[in-house]
Amino acid sequence: MRTSISSKSIQKGSVLFLSISAFILSMLLFTSCSETENVETVADDATLISQIESAKTVTVDASSLPAATASVFNGDLADSFITNVELASGLGYEVSVSTDNESREDVASTVFFSTNGNQLADSNTKRKKRRHQCFQFVFPIDFIMADATSITLNSKEDWILIRDWYKANPDVTERPELVFPIDITLEDGTVQTLIDSDELATVKDSCKKGKNKKKCYKLVLPVSFTMADASVIEVNERADFKLLREWCKANPDATEKASLNYPVDVIYRDDTTATINDATEMQAAKDACN
Numbered sequence: 001m002r003t004s005i006s007s008k009s010i011q012k013g014s015v016l017f018l019s020i021s022a023f024i025l026s027m028l029l030f031t032s033c034s035e036t037e038n039v040e041t042v043a044d045d046a047t048l049i050s051q052i053e054s055a056k057t058v059t060v061d062a063s064s065l066p067a068a069t070a071s072v073f074n075g076d077l078a079d080s081f082i083t084n085v086e087l088a089s090g091l092g093y094e095v096s097v098s099t100d101n102e103s104r105e106d107v108a109s110t111v112f113f114s115t116n117g118n119q120l121a122d123s124n125t126k127r128k129k130r131r132h133q134c135f136q137f138v139f140p141i142d143f144i145m146a147d148a149t150s151i152t153l154n155s156k157e158d159w160i161l162i163r164d165w166y167k168a169n170p171d172v173t174e175r176p177e178l179v180f181p182i183d184i185t186l187e188d189g190t191v192q193t194l195i196d197s198d199e200l201a202t203v204k205d206s207c208k209k210g211k212n213k214k215k216c217y218k219l220v221l222p223v224s225f226t227m228a229d230a231s232v233i234e235v236n237e238r239a240d241f242k243l244l245r246e247w248c249k250a251n252p253d254a255t256e257k258a259s260l261n262y263p264v265d266v267i268y269r270d271d272t273t274a275t276i277n278d279a280t281e282m283q284a285a286k287d288a289c290n
Contacts, residue, residue: 069095100162140154218266
């Protein structure tokens, strides 16, 4: 039995084939155009930033920024506050910002916005490096404010609480004090406890110089600390370091640091151990690390 194929069937098949081909071609063109569009957008942003930097600008109040910038300062820049705004008429804004987020490589940086408030993609290596995060905080973290109240941040979105406090206290210029000890997570996933601002400064310095950010040594627990009121806090496990932070929050006017009670054992990065008998030996160990 022969199967006959009509001209109509052939025509329908041809139409279907052409339709599928046209669809595939349109998708390829759409993808190609989208990729090209993204590249062009980045290039356009870089060009606009360059024009803003080269243009004559006038200093304007932060309140004159377009409303659209609010989403940026409540999002990626939630940890930042505005220190200066320069307007390049017809081009956009150059905004100087600073931060209390010590995980950033530099506290000061610059961001750019178009005239309608869109943040411009900045390809400048130096500016991007300033906002690079050397580590991640393990939340919660605490700050003591100028009026001796404390603010607890439970997530990165909570940085806005610091900015809101300063909006409510516009005459205060003193920046908040980070309460130690803190836990941080390094890029390789290592979690380490920083006892004080000196250890934080060491980590940030290593970050800027491209060195190993892991602490030279860590304390072998248990250890104890004598506080400014002569009370003693025992740290038997990592979680107990929060007891020191709670004491500091409860005693915001204390000016003396917690004093580590000697002797203590430490483990160095190469897994060797040593006993430190007093503050002088501890300082010598720190100097040897540096």
